[in-house]
Amino acid sequence: MTIFAKIIGTGGYLPPRIVSNDDLALELAQKGIETSDQWIVERTGIHQRHLADPGVRTSHLATHAARQALEDAGIAAQDLDLIVVATSTPDYVFPSTACLVQAELGNKGAAAYDVQAVCSGFVYALTTADAMIKAGRARNALVIGAEVFSSILDWNDRSTCVLFGDGAGAVVLQASDEPGILAAQLNADGSQMGILxxxxxxxxxxxxxxxxxxxxxxxxxxxxxxxxAASAHQVCEQAGIALSDITWLVPHQANVRIINFLGRKLGIPSEKVVITVDQHANTSAASVPLALNAARRDGRIRAGDLALLQGVGGGFTWGSVLVRC
Structure with a gap:
C-alpha cells in the first residue's frame, strides 16, 4: 500500500506584545531615525508586528504553537515519532530547538532535529517530514516554523528592522492512504548568500x-x-495539476508587494491569496504555517482545498509544497 502524508492539525502562536508602526516610529525617532506608518505600509503592507519579551526564546513560541496543533489534530505528544523545527534563531548552538520542544511537550523517543533554511525553513522541514512518513520512518510528525527574529535585527537600520516580527506556526502530519502532500520542490543558490x-x-x-x-x-x-514563479510551475507539473486548479496560494509573508506581484505573475486572483503579513510582519520560517493556520481557522481553507505553500529566504533558498487539505 502506498503511504502518503496528510496535514491533520495546525497551530500558531504570536507573542502578546504588539508593536504598531506608530509605536515603532516613535521608538526609532528617539534614535534619530525617521519613519512613519504611511512609509512602512506603502512599501511593505505591514501594520504591526508581535515581538517577544526579553528572555522569551524560540522554543517557547514553538511549544505554544505545537500544543495548539496537537490539540487540533486530536493526538497526544507521546504519539509523535518525529519533531522537526525550522528556525534561524535557535535557543542554543546545541541542543536543537526541536529537542527543547520535545522536552516541553513531554515526548520521549521521537526523532527531533532542526532545519535551517531561513524563510524557506518551514517548506524545507515539511518536505523532509513528508519524505520520512512516505518512507515508513514515522507515522505522526510535528513540523514547526518558529523565530525570535527581533534578536538578530539592527534596530538602527530602518531598511530591515521595520520588516520583521516574532512568532511560531506548526502542523501535524500523519501517515494516510489518501494523498495529502501531493508534491514538493526545493532549491538553493549559495552564490546569492550576500543579498540576505x-x-x-x-x-x-x-x-x-x-x-x-x-x-x-x-x-x-x-x-x-x-x-x-518557476517553483510553482515545477511543483504543479510534478503533481500533474494546473495552476488554475489551486484553491489557495499560501506564500511566505515577507512583503505585500512581493506577494501581489507573484500572484499576478502566476495568474492567481488576489482573493485566492492568503495574506497575514499585515498583522505580524515577516516571521521568517514561521510565516507560512502562521498563514496556513489563520486561513484554516477562519474558514477560508477547507477540507479538500488545494493549497500551494511557498517559501523563499536567505541562502538563497526557495521551494514549494502542494497540499490537499
Missing part, C-alpha cells in the same frame, strides 16, 4: 563578524518573484 544574511558567529567566546540581519531589498525582491 546574518554573517556573524561565536568563536572562542567572541562574536565574529556582523551578527545582524543585512539585506539587499531590491535583489531579494527580484530573485524571490522569479524563483517562486
Amino acid at each position: 544574511c546574518a554573517a556573524g558567529n561565536v568563536s572562542h567566546g567572541q562574536v565574529v563578524g556582523d551578527p545582524f540581519l543585512r539585506m539587499d531589498g531590491q535583489a531579494v525582491f527580484k530573485l524571490a518573484v522569479t524563483s517562486l
Whole structure:
C-alpha cells in the first residue's frame, strides 16, 4: 500500500506584545531615525508586528504553537515519532530547538532535529517530514516554523528592522492512504548568500563578524518573484495539476508587494491569496504555517482545498509544497 502524508492539525502562536508602526516610529525617532506608518505600509503592507519579551526564546513560541496543533489534530505528544523545527534563531548552538520542544511537550523517543533554511525553513522541514512518513520512518510528525527574529535585527537600520516580527506556526502530519502532500520542490543558490544574511558567529567566546540581519531589498525582491514563479510551475507539473486548479496560494509573508506581484505573475486572483503579513510582519520560517493556520481557522481553507505553500529566504533558498487539505 502506498503511504502518503496528510496535514491533520495546525497551530500558531504570536507573542502578546504588539508593536504598531506608530509605536515603532516613535521608538526609532528617539534614535534619530525617521519613519512613519504611511512609509512602512506603502512599501511593505505591514501594520504591526508581535515581538517577544526579553528572555522569551524560540522554543517557547514553538511549544505554544505545537500544543495548539496537537490539540487540533486530536493526538497526544507521546504519539509523535518525529519533531522537526525550522528556525534561524535557535535557543542554543546545541541542543536543537526541536529537542527543547520535545522536552516541553513531554515526548520521549521521537526523532527531533532542526532545519535551517531561513524563510524557506518551514517548506524545507515539511518536505523532509513528508519524505520520512512516505518512507515508513514515522507515522505522526510535528513540523514547526518558529523565530525570535527581533534578536538578530539592527534596530538602527530602518531598511530591515521595520520588516520583521516574532512568532511560531506548526502542523501535524500523519501517515494516510489518501494523498495529502501531493508534491514538493526545493532549491538553493549559495552564490546569492550576500543579498540576505546574518554573517556573524561565536568563536572562542567572541562574536565574529556582523551578527545582524543585512539585506539587499531590491535583489531579494527580484530573485524571490522569479524563483517562486518557476517553483510553482515545477511543483504543479510534478503533481500533474494546473495552476488554475489551486484553491489557495499560501506564500511566505515577507512583503505585500512581493506577494501581489507573484500572484499576478502566476495568474492567481488576489482573493485566492492568503495574506497575514499585515498583522505580524515577516516571521521568517514561521510565516507560512502562521498563514496556513489563520486561513484554516477562519474558514477560508477547507477540507479538500488545494493549497500551494511557498517559501523563499536567505541562502538563497526557495521551494514549494502542494497540499490537499
